[in-house]
Amino acid sequence: MSTVKMAGTARVGVTPARVLRSEWHKFWTLRSTWITLSTASVLILGTGLVMAIGHEPAGGGGLGEVGDPVVLTLIGVQFGQILLPVLGVLFSAGEYWTGMIRASLSAVPRRLPVLWAKAAVFAAVTLAMSSVTVLATFLLAQLFLSDTDMAASLTDPGIAGAVAGTAVALTLFGVLGLGLGALIRSVPRAIGAFFAGAVVLPEVLSAVPSSAVQDAVAYFPARAGESLGAVQQHDGALSDGMALVTLCLWALAALVAAGRLLKRRDV
Numbered sequence: 001m002s003t004v005k006m007a008g009t010a011r012v013g014v015t016p017a018r019v020l021r022s023e024w025h026k027f028w029t030l031r032s033t034w035i036t037l038s039t040a041s042v043l044i045l046g047t048g049l050v051m052a053i054g055h056e057p058a059g060g061g062g063l064g065e066v067g068d069p070v071v072l073t074l075i076g077v078q079f080g081q082i083l084l085p086v087l088g089v090l091f092s093a094g095e096y097w098t099g100m101i102r103a104s105l106s107a108v109p110r111r112l113p114v115l116w117a118k119a120a121v122f123a124a125v126t127l128a129m130s131s132v133t134v135l136a137t138f139l140l141a142q143l144f145l146s147d148t149d150m151a152a153s154l155t156d157p158g159i160a161g162a163v164a165g166t167a168v169a170l171t172l173f174g175v176l177g178l179g180l181g182a183l184i185r186s187v188p189r190a191i192g193a194f195f196a197g198a199v200v201l202p203e204v205l206s207a208v209p210s211s212a213v214q215d216a217v218a219y220f221p222a223r224a225g226e227s228l229g230a231v232q233q234h235d236g237a238l239s240d241g242m243a244l245v246t247l248c249l250w251a252l253a254a255l256v257a258a259g260r261l262l263k264r265r266d267v
Helices: 002-011 016-029 031-053 069-073 077-098 101-107 112-145 159-184 187-205 211-217 221-228 240-264
Strands: none
Touching (some): 016 031, 112 159, 159 240, 221 240
16 A cells, blocks of 8 residues: 555656656746747847848958858847847746746745756757757858858858857857846846846946956856857957856856755745
């Protein structure tokens, strides 16, 4: 009798797969998920095509004024760098906003699996969406750039890495937003903190006439993302490897801080 009861308890227990399934269901039932992902994809693709159609080759040849075919065709990722972190905030802080977090943590008393499952589901979906979108945008834009100074192929040196890096950077931006949402537990405050710290602050600091400050600015998420998604690097930019590590550390730091707070604070 006790064996049957224990087996039944095991079947209904909390497992990582069940937590992941729950967070997957939550993510796809949010209206904001569909709206934000589709809007980001359309804006990235549309902006890339507009830039490609309207591009005029530089008179002296070479790569033109922009200097980078990936940056030119994927300039619309700036919209994604805004929308995906907002979606991440909504996915994490939104549960606190609605009070649904109580039900989630009651079902998973250890708490941390909820956060890690959210991050895993969000990262998987946004990476898939970002990869398909940036690849399609680059390839379609090149149809209009084939006879210009911005003509490029995925087999050219650095092109595939920059396209892939752009998708990874977009994903990590979103995960950073998710971590901030779980840490701050307020949708407007988390969105404000992201834009103030990741977007506005580096622009303000870049105006400071100090080499030390300029070196530090390169490690902010926005600048690291620019380095990861570019073929031609400007002076002071991080290498691809360092830019990837920097973005990963920003996202991980937000998640770890949120996890520590989740363990210590009441809902």
